[in-house]
Amino acid sequence: MARWLVAGALVVAALPLPLGVMSEPACAATPDHAGLVVDTGSDSSSYCVALPASSVTGTDLIQLAGEQYGLDYRLGFDGGGVCRLAGVGPADGDCFGDFPSFWGYWRGDGSGGWTWSNVGASQTTVGIGDVDGWAWGEGTDAQTHPRPRDTTFEQACPSASPTPHSSPSRGRGPTRSGDAGRRPVVGVRSEASLVPSASSSTRGAAGTEPGRSDARRASDSRSRALAGGALARGASASVLASSSLRPDAGVPVGAYASALAVAMLLGASFVARRRRRAAG
Amino acid sequence: MHSVAWIAWAAAAAIVAMSTSNPFYLLVLVAAAALVHGAHRTAGPTARSFGIFLVGGIAALFLRTALVMLGTVHLENVIAAALEGLRLATLLVVAGTFNSVADPYGVLRLAPRRLHEPALAAALALSIAPRTIAAAQRVREAQEMRGIRIGRVRSVPALAVPVLETGMEEALMLAESMDARGHGRGRRTRYRPQRWNAASITVVASACVCVLPFLVAIVRGWGGLAPSTIPLRWPTVSLALVVAAAGLALPGFVRSGTAR
Numbered sequence: 001m002a003r004w005l006v007a008g009a010l011v012v013a014a015l016p017l018p019l020g021v022m023s024e025p026a027c028a029a030t031p032d033h034a035g036l037v038v039d040t041g042s043d044s045s046s047y048c049v050a051l052p053a054s055s056v057t058g059t060d061l062i063q064l065a066g067e068q069y070g071l072d073y074r075l076g077f078d079g080g081g082v083c084r085l086a087g088v089g090p091a092d093g094d095c096f097g098d099f100p101s102f103w104g105y106w107r108g109d110g111s112g113g114w115t116w117s118n119v120g121a122s123q124t125t126v127g128i129g130d131v132d133g134w135a136w137g138e139g140t141d142a143q144t145h146p147r148p149r150d151t152t153f154e155q156a157c158p159s160a161s162p163t164p165h166s167s168p169s170r171g172r173g174p175t176r177s178g179d180a181g182r183r184p185v186v187g188v189r190s191e192a193s194l195v196p197s198a199s200s201s202t203r204g205a206a207g208t209e210p211g212r213s214d215a216r217r218a219s220d221s222r223s224r225a226l227a228g229g230a231l232a233r234g235a236s237a238s239v240l241a242s243s244s245l246r247p248d249a250g251v252p253v254g255a256y257a258s259a260l261a262v263a264m265l266l267g268a269s270f271v272a273r274r275r276r277r278a279a280g
Numbered sequence: 281m282h283s284v285a286w287i288a289w290a291a292a293a294a295i296v297a298m299s300t301s302n303p304f305y306l307l308v309l310v311a312a313a314a315l316v317h318g319a320h321r322t323a324g325p326t327a328r329s330f331g332i333f334l335v336g337g338i339a340a341l342f343l344r345t346a347l348v349m350l351g352t353v354h355l356e357n358v359i360a361a362a363l364e365g366l367r368l369a370t371l372l373v374v375a376g377t378f379n380s381v382a383d384p385y386g387v388l389r390l391a392p393r394r395l396h397e398p399a400l401a402a403a404l405a406l407s408i409a410p411r412t413i414a415a416a417q418r419v420r421e422a423q424e425m426r427g428i429r430i431g432r433v434r435s436v437p438a439l440a441v442p443v444l445e446t447g448m449e450e451a452l453m454l455a456e457s458m459d460a461r462g463h464g465r466g467r468r469t470r471y472r473p474q475r476w477n478a479a480s481i482t483v484v485a486s487a488c489v490c491v492l493p494f495l496v497a498i499v500r501g502w503g504g505l506a507p508s509t510i511p512l513r514w515p516t517v518s519l520a521l522v523v524a525a526a527g528l529a530l531p532g533f534v535r536s537g538t539a540r
Contacts, residue, residue, distance in 0.1 A: 077356065077357070093352070094352045096352070096354050119508065120508070123508065252514070252516065252517055253517075253519065254304065254516070254517025254518055254519050254521075254522055255304055255514075255515075255517045257517070257519050257522045257523075258304035258305070258307065258308055258517055258522045259304075261308045261311070261522055261523075261525070261526040262307050262308055262310075262311045264526075265308070265311035265312055265314065265315045265526065265529050265532075266311050266314060266315075268315050268318075268529070268532065268533075269311070269314045269315035269317070269318035269319070269532065270318070272315060272318040272319040272532060273318040276318070276319070276321075
């Protein structure tokens with residue numbers, strides 16, 4: 001019930017967004033935006049996402065990027081996990097499908113670096129000027145999991161217009177970030193068509209057409225993103241929104257107290273039962 | 281023990297059970313309910329409802345967990361489902377304890393005169409499980425004396441038909457007797473009014489005190505009431521809430537007294 005209410009509220013909250021994006025190509029200034037960096041291992045994309053409220057959850061940020069830029073995503077575990085981003089990861093909702101690799105969740109530390117998130121994206125708060133990062137790879141902690149490209153909020157939202165930027169990570173692939181930076185900002189719609197090219201290896205063919213219609217982009221982006229994911233990764237890959245698989249070590253004192261209380265109460269009830277039986 | 285005392289205890293325990301899916305609070309609550317049942321169960325066959333509700337609770341726990349197997353199975357999913365099932369089982373155990381310690385007719389007599397008829401329906405509905413259990417036990421014994429062993433599928437009618445018949449007869453008898461005593465006509469007198477004694481007051485007070493920390497925790501959002509399962513985390517356990525849940529066992533340590 002609560003889930004439907006939340007979903008309904010999200011839909012209602014998201015309804016004005018596409019309209020606003022289409023009617024105002026040069027979006028408002030950056031103060032009400034947050035950055036989202038998606039690093040598939042071969043490509044890194046950053047999105048300057050307009051926030052409908054002063055703060056949203058990390059999951060909301062991904063959904064907003066999907067609405068505003070056509071970012072291909074898939075959530076799993078009742079919305080608690082992120083299975084698939086930018087065409088990488090399984091599309092069937094099984095976020096653990098290919099476990100050693102998953103989407104690691106990083107929070108921007110305010111100076112371009114990253115901090116490993118200890119909670120899932122549905123439980124975090126993303127405010128204006130924050131940056132969230134997602135990196136595909138193996139490793140279940142901050143030491144072993146790959147980090148996204150270092151990105152400050154100013155780099156994610158360089159101008160007044162929310163613009164997705166594409167850039168290669170780890171030195172692979174041709175440079176694109178300079179290309180995107182030199183382009184004049186002509187509005188969200190034309191720039192948004194860069195998104196599929198960021199995750200797809202068929203760059204250039206689709207990405208440089210400024211006049212593509214929104215409807216066509218929306219219908220195409222998913223299939224092309226799927227193709228891109230398949231080309232980049234192979235057929236199946238799995239992603240996990242949570243940053244940690246195992247509970248933290250160390251049993252708190254409350255748990256011992258709880259176990260002790262259970263044992264004492266059960267013992268007392270046994271005694272009470274025997275006393276009653278003896279009495280009558 | 282005054283019936284209001286048991287209503288207060290059951291309400292407090294139900295609020296606690298519904299507020300959390302943390303096993304460290306729920307298991308303490310189950311143990312507390314077991315102690316209350318052990319110390320106060322009534323002499324009649326309704327006392328058996330604790331055991332039957334406990335079995336039903338365990339079945340619910342396993343059924344809820346088994347439902348996960350229909351979809352994608354992972355440790356996180358299974359533990360989340362098991363914790364939900366544990367909460368349901370705890371609620372059932374609390375209900376079973378209430379059935380086994382409280383006299384359903386005593387509870388009924390508490391209703392204000394104007395609300396008597398809906399209260400009668402509610403009390404009959406509440407007491408239908410213990411009355412059916414008692415009837416089934418009697419029929420079983422009677423059939424065994426006749427040489428009919430209940431336990432095979434073929435002998436189910438031999439158990440079910442008399443049980444349903446007895447339930448019908450009991451309901452009619454109860455309705456006739458209540459009518460004869462003037463129930464629902466506004467000229468009912470109080471027969472053997474329940475007395476408030478020290479034990480009853482202790483039970484009510486302890487229930488109110490023990491539920492308070494949980495209410496505060498719900499409002500403030502602390503104490504690890506809903507432990508994170510995605511990602512899987514070791515739950516936070518608040519000592520204060522463990523003590524509060526254990527405090528619901530306090531009725532098990534007081535003598536019920538003779539006044540009922």
